[in-house]
Amino acid sequence: MTAHWGRAFSCRRFGTGLSLDDAERxxxxxxxxxxKKHVPNGQSALELRGLAVGHGQRALVRDVxxxxxPGQVVALIGPNGSGKTTILRxxxxxxxxxxxxxxxxxxPLGEVPPTERAQEMAVMLTGRxxxxxxxxxxxxxxxxxxxxxxxxxxxEKDHEAVRAALEATGAADLxxxxxxxxxxxxRQRVLLARALCQEPRVLLLDEPTSYLDVRSQLExxxxxxxxxxxxxxxxVASLHEIDLAQKAxxxxxxxxxxxxxxxxxxxxxxTAERMxxxxxxxxxxxxxxFGSVELARPEGEPEVFxxxxxxxxxxxxxxxxxxxxxxxxxxxxxxxxxxxxARSLAARAVYERDFEPVSERAVAEACEVLLGCRRVICCVxxxxxxxxxxxxxxxxxxxxxxxxxxxxxxxxxxxGKPHR
Amino acid sequence: xxxxxRGKTRAGEKGGASRALAFDLVxxxxxxxxxxxxxxxxxxxxxxxxxxxxxxxxxxDTSTAAQVIWQIRLPRxxxxxxxxxxxxxxxxxxxxxxxxxxxxxxxxxISSGAKLVVAVVMIVVLGAxxxxxxxxxVGAAFAxxxxxxxxxxxxxxRVRTQSMLIVAGVMVGYxxxxxxxxxxxxxxxxxIVNLDNWSRGSFSGATWPDVAFIAVCVLAMGAAVFALSxxxxxxxxxxxxxxxxxxNVSGLRLLIVAVSSLLSACVAAFAGPVSFVGIAAPxxxxxxxxxxxxxxxxxxxxxxxxxxxxxxxxxxRTLFSPVELSVSAVTAVFGAPIVIALMxxxxxx
Numbered sequence: 068m069t070a071h072w073g074r075a076f077s078c079r080r081f082g083t084g085l086s087l088d089d090a091e092r093x094x095x096x097x098x099x100x101x102x103k104k105h106v107p108n109g110q111s112a113l114e115l116r117g118l119a120v121g122h123g124q125r126a127l128v129r130d131v132x133x134x135x136x137p138g139q140v141v142a143l144i145g146p147n148g149s150g151k152t153t154i155l156r157x158x159x160x161x162x163x164x165x166x167x168x169x170x171x172x173x174x175p176l177g178e179v180p181p182t183e184r185a186q187e188m189a190v191m192l193t194g195r196x197x198x199x200x201x202x203x204x205x206x207x208x209x210x211x212x213x214x215x216x217x218x219x220x221x222x223e224k225d226h227e228a229v230r231a232a233l234e235a236t237g238a239a240d241l242x243x244x245x246x247x248x249x250x251x252x253x254r255q256r257v258l259l260a261r262a263l264c265q266e267p268r269v270l271l272l273d274e275p276t277s278y279l280d281v282r283s284q285l286e287x288x289x290x291x292x293x294x295x296x297x298x299x300x301x302x303v304a305s306l307h308e309i310d311l312a313q314k315a316x317x318x319x320x321x322x323x324x325x326x327x328x329x330x331x332x333x334x335x336x337x338t339a340e341r342m343x344x345x346x347x348x349x350x351x352x353x354x355x356x357f358g359s360v361e362l363a364r365p366e367g368e369p370e371v372f373x374x375x376x377x378x379x380x381x382x383x384x385x386x387x388x389x390x391x392x393x394x395x396x397x398x399x400x401x402x403x404x405x406x407x408x409a410r411s412l413a414a415r416a417v418y419e420r421d422f423e424p425v426s427e428r429a430v431a432e433a434c435e436v437l438l439g440c441r442r443v444i445c446c447v448x449x450x451x452x453x454x455x456x457x458x459x460x461x462x463x464x465x466x467x468x469x470x471x472x473x474x475x476x477x478x479x480x481x482x483g484k485p486h487r
Numbered sequence: 488x489x490x491x492x493r494g495k496t497r498a499g500e501k502g503g504a505s506r507a508l509a510f511d512l513v514x515x516x517x518x519x520x521x522x523x524x525x526x527x528x529x530x531x532x533x534x535x536x537x538x539x540x541x542x543x544x545x546x547x548d549t550s551t552a553a554q555v556i557w558q559i560r561l562p563r564x565x566x567x568x569x570x571x572x573x574x575x576x577x578x579x580x581x582x583x584x585x586x587x588x589x590x591x592x593x594x595x596x597i598s599s600g601a602k603l604v605v606a607v608v609m610i611v612v613l614g615a616x617x618x619x620x621x622x623x624x625v626g627a628a629f630a631x632x633x634x635x636x637x638x639x640x641x642x643x644x645r646v647r648t649q650s651m652l653i654v655a656g657v658m659v660g661y662x663x664x665x666x667x668x669x670x671x672x673x674x675x676x677x678x679i680v681n682l683d684n685w686s687r688g689s690f691s692g693a694t695w696p697d698v699a700f701i702a703v704c705v706l707a708m709g710a711a712v713f714a715l716s717x718x719x720x721x722x723x724x725x726x727x728x729x730x731x732x733x734x735n736v737s738g739l740r741l742l743i744v745a746v747s748s749l750l751s752a753c754v755a756a757f758a759g760p761v762s763f764v765g766i767a768a769p770x771x772x773x774x775x776x777x778x779x780x781x782x783x784x785x786x787x788x789x790x791x792x793x794x795x796x797x798x799x800x801x802x803x804r805t806l807f808s809p810v811e812l813s814v815s816a817v818t819a820v821f822g823a824p825i826v827i828a829l830m831x832x833x834x835x836x
Contacts, residue, residue: 161730185733196724197586200779212721212732218782219717265732 112137112172112301113158113188113269119166120150120157126165127153128325135318137268137299140292142306142316144336146346149322151305152193155271158303159190171269185213189267191258193274195251203249203257204242207232210261232264236290252283259287263294270294272304276311284308288315310358313337321345351411356402361411362388369395369414372433372440372469374461376454378404379446383474388412395440397433398425398457425456434463446474507776507783514775514790518568521797525564528805531555566693567800567814568793569705570754571764575772575792576712577750578765579784583719584743587649588829591765592632592751594653596660600635601628601755603663603670610674621700621756628752635659636748664760688759688815690800697757704753708746709789715742716781723779761796762815763822768792770825795821 111134121127128150135141143151156162158169160176169176171187179187189210198206210232211225221229233239238256241249246257255275262270275291276284288311295302306312312319313333320330323345329336342353353360365388373380373387373396380396381404387394397417399406409416417433419425437443443464450458464471526538533541533552541548546557578591592598608627612619642655712719718739721729730736754761772787773779796814799821803812 156727159727159731161727181730181733181735183733185731188731190727190731192727196728198723198779199588200773200777201723202778205778205780206724209721209724209728210732212717212734215717217714217717219720220782261728 110137110173111135111170112139113303114170114173115158115167116170117167118154118157118164118169120153120162121165122153122162124165126325128322128327129166131167131320131322131327133303133320133330135269135301135303137301138295139317140295140302140304140315141318141320142304142312143320143322144306144309144312144345145322145328150325151322152273154322155190155273155303155305159188159271160184182213185265187267188269188271189262189265190271191255191262191273191275193277195247195254198246201246202243203238203246203253203260204229204233206246206257207238207242207260207264210263210265213265228264228266229260232260235263235294236260237286251278252280255279255283255287259290267300269301270303272302274305274307276306276308284311291315309337309342309353313355313358354407354411356407361385361408364388364412365391365393365414367393367414369393369436369439370441372396372437372443372460372464373413373446374443374457375399375405375409375446376403376457377447379448380405380474381408383444383446384408384412395436397436397460398429398454400453422453424452425454427456430456430459433457433460437463437469438467440469442470442472444472444474503776503778503780503783507778507787510772510775511786511790514787514794518790518794518797521794521801522564522568525567525797525801525804526556526560528801529555529560530809562693562695562698563690563800564797565698566701566757567690567796569698569701570690570758570761571768571792571794571796572709572789573701573705573750573753573792574761574764574796575768575788576709576785577747577754578792579769579772579781579788580712580719580743580747580750581765582769583723583781584740584747585643585649585652586723586725587652588770589653589766589826590656591763591769592747592754593660593760593762593765595635595639595656596658596663597632597635597639597656597748597751598755598760599660599663599667600638601631601752602760603667604628604631604634605756606667606670610670614674621697624756625700625704625749625752628756629749632748632752632755633744635663636744640744687813688761689803689811689813690758690796691811693757701753701757704749708750709785711742711746712781713785715739715746716785719743719781723781758814760815762819763826764792764795764799764818766829767818767822767825768795770829771795 113135115131115133118131119126119129120131131154133141143154145151153162157164158176171179171184176184196206207229208221208225211221211228212219214225215221233242236256236259238253238260241253241257246254249257255278259275272291276287279287291302291304292315294300316333318330319333319336321328321336321341328345329341337355337358339351339353339355342348342355343350348360349363351364370392371387371394373383373394375383375396376399384394384396384405393414395415396405396409396413398419399409399416400421401418402421406418415436417429417436419429437460445461447454447457461471523535523538527533527535531552533556537552538556541553541556542561544553548557574592581590581592581595582588584590605624605627608623609619612623638659639652639656643652646652646655718729718734721732721734722736722739726736729739768791769784769788772784772791775791776783776787778784796818799817800814803814803817806812
């Protein structure tokens with residue numbers, strides 16, 4: 068199964084112009100010994116070598132190695148308290164590194180004077196700074212600090228940068244509003260505008276999508292991708308939303324138990340095994356195809372048999388999982404949406420190989436399972452060439468006198484006319 | 488439409504400064520009026536024209552009116568103006584430092600700590616038959632301010648909520664005041680009578696050497712705060728953001744502590760504890776310029792504090808003349824409601 072997806076992703080990767088070097092580099096970096104030569108193509112904007120971070124003397128995370136190229140988006144993932152924020156704060160120069168080096172454009176961070184550092188690197192942190200009588204424009208303008216004179220009065224170029232940042236983040240309408248009276252989503256935009264008007268080449272973000280609704284999360288990540296692409300900013304962001312990290316990041320670094328457990332391209336990182344290990348999940352709770360987590364599978368002898376396939380059963384599967392009813396299902400093609408979800412949720416499932424018609428053998432197996440159940444739910448509106456034999460399951464249920472319920476037809480099923 | 492939006496943007500970019508200037512001008516006019524009133528009103532009534540003539544004639548005139556104005560009212564009014572500005576600035580610095588709108592030297596107990604050390608030094612010096620110089624008073628008050636500030640800082644590391652910090656500050660203030668009262672009660676020196684009067688908070692008894700010393704201190708510190716307005720502005724968004732744009736945060740924190748302590752020390756040394764000006768005046772200034780950007784607020788703060796104290800001293804002197812109220816009582820009457828309003832607003836958020 069992973070082989071399939073691996074191949075699918077490799078194809079797409081060629082399509083988007085990313086080279087296989089990324090994948091190889093990922094593998095190299097996952098070994099904790101790291102040397103200077105990790106970046107085959109071009110200079111790295113930010114490089115961490117054997118970095119140890121922590122508050123006080125005790126290291127919270129050790130041996131962090133990472134190289135970020137201009138224009139690259141790196142996601143930092145891991146469970147709560149794993150030290151993502153501490154890493155970001157150390158890279159930002161707010162905490163002393165307990166070991167190793169942080170290099171900003173090949174210069175050790177400690178040797179870069181604060182103003183110069185601020186002209187290269189901007190940060191956006193979690194939480195809302197408490198302000199009084201400050202407009203959003205005031206907050207954004209604070210980002211021009213490293214460029215203004217003795218009294219911090221903005222010149223025309225500074226105003227231009229502020230305007231551009233407000234436009235880019237869609238916060239132009241908020242400019243004259245009081246910063247303490249705007250919503251969380253708006254606040255994130257304004258704080259991002261503040262960071263962008265600093266015209267950084269490296270941008271560090273601590274949970275930029277927390278507290279945001281899905282649309283704002285999407286907009287935030289699209290914005291980051293666009294800024295990274297258009298201005299060549301190297302972006303490092305800690306993310307809790309693994310589905311978003313999977314979609315938005317070029318490179319993902321996993322932190323757990325005080326070390327980097329793995330890093331690499333999203334398609335290498337977001338596998339069921341790695342996510343289960345990283346977050347301590349039950350096996351199967353995370354599905355890389357959906358990029359999301361599922362409730363625990365109801366265990367026990369299946370009570371209900373679900374006839375599904377082609378994505379018709381997902382809603383029904385999830386409802387049964389919510390209600391804690393163990394269920395069986397079949398015959399499903401291995402990698403259609405139902406087939407994938409059944410792996411996480413069904414107590415028992417009978418599969419057919421992809422692109423093959425449902426075989427007699429599979430139906431016989433499914434029938435046996437079905438007859439052990441107390442009732443049947445049929446999610447399919449009609450049977451086609453590939454699943455024609457599944458109709459036999461329905462007949463078997465009726466023959467055995469099992470109650471058959473029709474689940475509400477999926478609105479997407481309009482395309483297939485019922486066959487019987 | 489686009490033009491209008493662009494025009495609005497321009498207004499947003501440049502409007503703050505002109506608004507702040509307009510506010511400063513209005514406050515300055517008010518201050519001038521109150522200052523003149525302070526010179527005219529009192530047990531010896533004088534007309535503004537008379538006052539102008541006396542001031543123009545110089546301090547050489549030996550008439551009663553001239554003596555009253557040159558030796559009593561003028562230094563007192565100038566002292567009220569300077570110390571009012573000092574209190575207000577000190578309050579603004581502490582509010583920025585603790586990110587707490589109701590922090591000021593009085594509430595945090597810093598004035599009382601300064602007062603305690605001044606009282607101790609005064610008793611020792613007067614007991615030895617010496618005279619306290621203005622510099623010695625300020626030095627003692629500065630030491631007291633720093634000590635209390637250090638103590639409050641230690642507490643602020645432990646307490647998580649801003650209201651606990653204020654409660655802790657008020658407690659520190661009570662302890663210091665109690666200790667001062669013990670000293671005053673048991674040190675039965677003749678000169679301690681002055682100490683008692685001073686420890687209630689008053690601008691009376693201002694002398695020209697005092698005024699000169701205060702002027703140098705306050706104006707220098709005022710200039711320092713104005714020069715710090717850029718990093719202070721960055722600090723208002725919190726330490727991590729200040730650091731991220733290149734502010735030397737620990738250096739700035741030290742400077743804020745030193746400058747605000749010196750400002751409140753000046754007040755404590757010459758006028759005793761004066762309550763609530765440090766909260767009310769910066770608040771009025773911020774409302775007035777409709778911003779809390781230090782570049783705009785610093786001058787407005789200085790002027791508002793000066794006007795506030797000038798007005799309160801006028802009330803303290805003239806309301807029940809010839810009986811004089813302590814200025815701290817008057818500032819409390821006008822300042823405390825503003826503090827209560829601030830706390831209510833903070834809750835409704």
